[in-house]
Amino acid sequence: MKALVLGATGFVGREVVRQLRVRNDYVVAHIRPGSGQRAQWLERWGELGATVDESPWDATALAAALAAHAPDVVFILIGTTVKRAKGDGVDGDIYQRVDYGLTKVACDAIRLSKLGCRIVYLSSVGADVQARSAYLRARGQAEAEVKQAGVPWAIARPAIITGDREDSRPGERAGAIVGDAGLAVVHWFGGKTLAARYRSTTNDVLAAALLRLATVTPADQIFDGAALR
Numbered sequence: 574m575k576a577l578v579l580g581a582t583g584f585v586g587r588e589v590v591r592q593l594r595v596r597n598d599y600v601v602a603h604i605r606p607g608s609g610q611r612a613q614w615l616e617r618w619g620e621l622g623a624t625v626d627e628s629p630w631d632a633t634a635l636a637a638a639l640a641a642h643a644p645d646v647v648f649i650l651i652g653t654t655v656k657r658a659k660g661d662g663v664d665g666d667i668y669q670r671v672d673y674g675l676t677k678v679a680c681d682a683i684r685l686s687k688l689g690c691r692i693v694y695l696s697s698v699g700a701d702v703q704a705r706s707a708y709l710r711a712r713g714q715a716e717a718e719v720k721q722a723g724v725p726w727a728i729a730r731p732a733i734i735t736g737d738r739e740d741s742r743p744g745e746r747a748g749a750i751v752g753d754a755g756l757a758v759v760h761w762f763g764g765k766t767l768a769a770r771y772r773s774t775t776n777d778v779l780a781a782a783l784l785r786l787a788t789v790t791p792a793d794q795i796f797d798g799a800a801l802r
């Protein structure tokens with residue numbers, strides 16, 4: 574498999590890159606130009622044997638990168654948080670601009686490139702264009718872009734992603750602990766499917782599931798937490 578990973582520097586993306594390289598797949602890891610951690614990532618990916626792409630977040634530039642690398646699968650694993658957006662100087666509706674906006678750029682690039690690849694898109698449980706939460710609404714809109722990109726797709730909707738993050742996210746960790754405890758009770762009382770859908774997952778387990786979604790047939794399916802273990 575030849576894969577392009579957008580969001581390769583993220584908590585999930587870095588594990589997807591690592592697992593693909595362990596399988597000896599050809600991997601292009603994307604890093605945004607101007608990243609403060611460029612040197613570290615180039616070293617890490619060099620050690621792993623991944624190719625690096627530094628195209629700007631622009632549909633024409635990304636389309637050219639797609640044409641050059643011709644991946645079979647494009648992983649879109651991007652998104653921001655309030656803290657990160659602040660550091661990046663992103664204001665306004667941050668989820669519209671990053672989670673939705675960059676996914677749209679990626680889908681536009683795929684359309685422009687006329688490449689016959691598959692998209693594996695990392696979304697979230699509860700993604701819905703009608704959601705009250707700005708984050709879940711943006712995720713719903715991003716999913717709609719993915720479905721309209723003109724290529725086969727697979728969408729993953731995990732619940733909270735836990736593990737050994739460099740940026741501590743105490744809210745997420747606490748949410749995972751409390752949520753998982755409640756779901757253990759739900760499971761005990763027979764709600765196995767419900768519990769599996771909402772239980773937290775780790776970045777390595779999720780990455781392995783995303784790799785499976787790159788080839789699962791038929792394409793054009795949404796996978797909830799229960800299917801991502």
Ligand SMILES: NC(=O)c1ccc[n+]([C@@H]2O[C@H](COP(=O)([O-])OP(=O)(O)OC[C@H]3O[C@@H](n4cnc5c(N)ncnc54)[C@H](OP(=O)(O)O)[C@@H]3O)[C@@H](O)[C@H]2O)c1
Pocket residue numbers: 579580581582583584585586605608630650651652653654657661663671672675695696697698731732733734735745
């Ligand atoms: N955390 C959870 O519990 C959870 C649960 C369900 C779904 N999700 C979704 O899954 C996505 C990926 O999760 P993750 O934990 O891997 O996220 P992450 O570690 O925050 O990684 C996000 C990726 O998006 C890139 N990015 C963020 N802002 C950007 C910007 N303004 N311009 C260009 N690139 C930008 C980052 O690049 P840099 O490294 O250059 O900043 C990084 O590669 C999340 O965005 C989230 O919406 C998360």
